[in-house]
Amino acid sequence: MTAYPKNFMFNEALDLFGSLLRYPYLCPDSYTYPSVLKACGAWGEVGVGKMIHNHLIKIGFVSDIVVASSLVCIYAKCNIFECAIRLFDEMPKRDVACWNIVISCYYQDRQARKAIDLYEKILYPTF
Known part of the structure; x- marks a missing residue:
């Protein structure tokens, strides 16, 4: 599953994920979901x-930082x-990639001040 998105074979990743869901004894895990979500985004x-996302909420995987x-x-x-930022705000823990994504969201949405404020939050976190 991971190899397909890494090689820009996004349709194949989505097809494989669909096939995986047809077998009840095979369960996607915290490695599977990021790959298929990358394919969806691409x-x-x-x-x-x-x-x-709805499925991940039901099974409790949304709390996984990578997912x-x-x-x-x-x-x-x-x-x-707005969905990206709302989800980011709800995350108990965040990784660097996630911070970068949200800063980029604000910038692309022409909210440069919010992008800078978020960047400063990284530099000077409040405890």
Whole structure:
């Protein structure tokens, strides 16, 4: 699953994910979801991404930092900045990639002041 998006074979990744879901004894994990979400973002398949997001909420994987960052990324790539930012705000922990994505969202949405404020939050975190 990971090899397809790394090699820009996004459609194949989505097809493989669909096949995986047909087998109840095979369960996607925290490595599978970021790959399929990357494929969704690359293809602009926000509808599929939203369905996966709902599924992740039901199974409790949204709390996984890598999975949550992947969700933020798909919303950002599909120009749904408000969803990306809302999800980011709800994350208990954030990685550097996720911070970068949200700063970029603010910048692309012409909210440079918010982008700078968020960057300063990284530099000078409040405890």
